[in-house]
Amino acid sequence: MTTQVIPKPGKPWEVSVKERSKTGSLIVLAAILAGALVKLPDLLDEAVVKFPDFLPWDVVKLPNIVEALTGIDGKLGFAISFFLIATGLTFFRVLRTSDIRAAKDTLLSSFALLGIVLTLIPIVSIVTTVFIKGYKGIHPGLFFNDMALNSVNDPIKEGGLLHALLGTTLMVFGALLISFPIGVLTALYLTEIRGKLARPIKFLVQAMSGVPSIVAGLFILSSLVYPVTKELSGIMGSFALTILMIPTIARTAEEMLRLIPNDLREAGVALGATQWRTISGVVLPAAKSGLVTAIILGVARIIGETAPLLLVTGGGDALNANPTSGPMGSLPYYIWKAFLTGGTEEAFARAWGGMLVLLVFIFILFGLARFLSGRKVG
Amino acid sequence: MTLLENKSAEIPAPREITTKPRISDQIFRGVVTLGGMASLVILGLIALFLSIKGFHILSEEKFSFITESRWEVITDENGNLAESNLGIGAMLVGTFLVSLIAILVGVPIAVLSALYLTFYARGFVKKFLISLIDLMAAFPSLLFGFWGFFVFMESAEYWAKLLNKYFSFLPFFDVPAPIFERSPFIAGLVLAIMIIPIVTSISREIFDQTPLDRVQAAYALGASRLTMIRAVVIPYGRGGVVGGAMLGLGRAMGETVAVYTVLNVVYQINWQTLFGAGGNVASLILLKFGEAGPYEVDALMAAGLILFILTLIVNAMADLLINRFGGKGR
Structure with missing residues (x-):
């Protein structure tokens, strides 16, 4: 019996290596051309053009002409000419091998690529800036000291952000205690009860997520601080953050509850459970990791909120573990103060260090949320 | 006989069937x-x-x-x-000016990157880019503000000078004095960077919902990717994308800290986008709050009320557009 050799199935839709290398060389060519265009005035440093007699000009330096014609130099000039040249080259290559419709199609892909690159440049720049400038402001003492006896302009080794960490933790925890139940109840109303008001409430939650953070601060000032407590304190910060946190938690929890298969609810009801027993015994436990994700995203939303805290917490520099009285520090306030009242090298290093700590917190929270929501429901 | 009669006498009345919950x-x-x-x-x-x-x-x-x-x-x-x-006239003008710049710059970039993410990116790259952009949406405005002030300002100032050099015949690119730092233009660009992730993820979700049969029908009729997007995706997702842009507008209008740090808040009406003076309502509240007497605080509350109503209207329109017209086309 002869064994038949089955040929490996090909993938004709995949871009071949040859095609890839052609595209690659095209891009390199575009980069070289763009570089040449930008550097041209420098290269032609002393070159001189002599015009024929009948023209009004006599002798003009060539670099000046090139610069007048292209008007580009520097990084921006390179970026723009690189994009235009690369787009043009791909366009004409496809036009030669294929037709005008395919060539037009490449224009869109070039612009889409441009869009994503323009989106990514700031994020890369922000993250690298914070890490490069921030690591100087990080030292072990940071996590054990507060700023009660130090000014922001003192050497980095003195003082720390313990008070800010404690304040932020307490305030975020306080906000979480209020907004988690409300957010989950809202989500339950939208997914489980689905009453007549579901549509308006969905709209209101959406509208609430658009409330400017400073308005949340003003609201707490006008409703609680001036009429009731007459004192700025940490718990007021918690209340202000709650307003910003509820919509995030409600919307994430709603999405997560919608992911729970209806079979589970039907199984609960078929076993004779009431709606309350079904939801508390089946739906919510099944959505546990989703609800934790909602908490994490809510915390990530408010951990860097600055404007309301500037209005209502009083912004302390000393360790204060009592949220109900006295000014309370927070991480954003610490950064804000170091940037705005300082001005020395130390103050900036301190501020960027605080920013790095904040960013690391956001990274961790976000990674956790991704990890949890990536797992299977249930 | 008797047995049956006895039984029938013992049958209890049927349980009342009701939908009334316990x-x-x-x-x-x-x-x-x-x-x-x-x-x-x-x-x-x-x-x-x-x-x-x-x-x-x-x-x-x-x-x-x-x-x-x-x-x-x-x-x-x-x-x-x-x-x-x-009166908050100058600040209202500033609010609209800055957020208009943010929308004009941010939305096209966001829509293009959403197109890239939906129709070009594949596999791991797609997943990675989506989580990166979602992460960027979670960055605090404080971070955008100080990055804008310390890092971005230099480049943006250079761009502003270029614009002014070549387009100063347009009234809004003209400047009364050559001060290009901390201008509404730069603040608008920072806000554009802030809203790009939000608009991108909303547009991406809308584009993702495009019915596959229509997409494949377009391809089957011989459409290229460009013509398919023009004929199917854009008409289908237009309302949703406009809604996403409105949501970004609402975010940009209420932004406090980033505008306060980047923009030189000056109390005058300034239409000249490249000139370093401007403001918005939220940054006015933050600026004046520290030194305000009781009467002024009340005035700031009134300014806050106006800001609240404005953002509420913008968000309501965004919600309407996304839910009514988002994902509905020809």
């Missing part, structure tokens, strides 16, 4: 409905309390509170109010 469920439904009302209550309370504090300012200053652009409070020696001229 007591426990009634309580549960009541509690959940109450919790669901929280957003309504909170929004109502915000409007109520800001009105209580700010209404007398609005009724005293009348329309000039919106149109005038002065912020003067003169008190006599006892600290009592002698004269006041309060």
Whole structure:
């Protein structure tokens, strides 16, 4: 019996290596051309053009002409000419091998690529800036000291952000205690009860997520601080953050509850459970990791909120573990103060260090949320 | 016979069939409905309390509170109010100017990157880019503000100078004095960077919902990717993308910290985008709050109320567009 050799199935839709290398060389060519265009005035440093007699000009330096014609130099000039040249080259290559419709199609892909690159440049720049400038402001003492006896302009080794960490933790925890139940109840109303008001409430939650953070601060000032407590304190910060946190938690929890298969609810009801027993015994436990994700995203939303805290917490520099009285520090306030009242090298290093700590917190929270929501429901 | 009769006598009345939930469920439904009302209550309370504090300012200053652009409070020696001229006209103009720039710059970039993410990116790259952009949406505005001030300002200032050099015949690119730092243009660009992730993820979700049969029908008729997107995706997702842009507009209008750090808040109406003076309502509140007397605080509350109403309107329109017209086309 002869064994038949089955040929490996090909993938004709995949871009071949040859095609890839052609595209690659095209891009390199575009980069070289763009570089040449930008550097041209420098290269032609002393070159001189002599015009024929009948023209009004006599002798003009060539670099000046090139610069007048292209008007580009520097990084921006390179970026723009690189994009235009690369787009043009791909366009004409496809036009030669294929037709005008395919060539037009490449224009869109070039612009889409441009869009994503323009989106990514700031994020890369922000993250690298914070890490490069921030690591100087990080030292072990940071996590054990507060700023009660130090000014922001003192050497980095003195003082720390313990008070800010404690304040932020307490305030975020306080906000979480209020907004988690409300957010989950809202989500339950939208997914489980689905009453007549579901549509308006969905709209209101959406509208609430658009409330400017400073308005949340003003609201707490006008409703609680001036009429009731007459004192700025940490718990007021918690209340202000709650307003910003509820919509995030409600919307994430709603999405997560919608992911729970209806079979589970039907199984609960078929076993004779009431709606309350079904939801508390089946739906919510099944959505546990989703609800934790909602908490994490809510915390990530408010951990860097600055404007309301500037209005209502009083912004302390000393360790204060009592949220109900006295000014309370927070991480954003610490950064804000170091940037705005300082001005020395130390103050900036301190501020960027605080920013790095904040960013690391956001990274961790976000990674956790991704990890949890990536797992299977249930 | 007798057996049957006996039995029939013993059959109990059938249980009443009802849809009325039990007591426990009634309580549960009541509690959940109450919790669901929280957003309504909170929004109502915000409007109520800001009105209580700010209404007398609005009724005293009348329309000039919106149109005038002065912020003067003169008190006599006892600290009592002698004269006041309060108006947020300049700041309203600044708010619209800065957020308009943010929209004009941010939305095209966001839509293009959403197109890239939906139709070009594949596999791991797609997943990675989506989580990166979602992460960027979670960055605090403080970070954008100080990055904009310390890193971005230099490049943006250079761009502003270029624009001014070549396009100064356009009135909004002209400047009265060559001060290009901390201008509405730069603040608008920073806000554009802030709203790009939000608009991108909303547009991406809308594009993702494009019915596959229509996409494949377009391909089957011989459409290229460009013509398919033009004929199917754009008509289908237009409303949703506009809604996403409105959501970004709402975000940009209410932004406080990033604008306060990047923009040179000056109390004058400034249409010249490249000139380093401007402001927005939120940054005015932050700027004036520290030194404000009780009367001024009330005026700031009134300004906050106006900002709140404006963002509420913009968000309502965004919501309407996304839910009514998002994902509905020809």
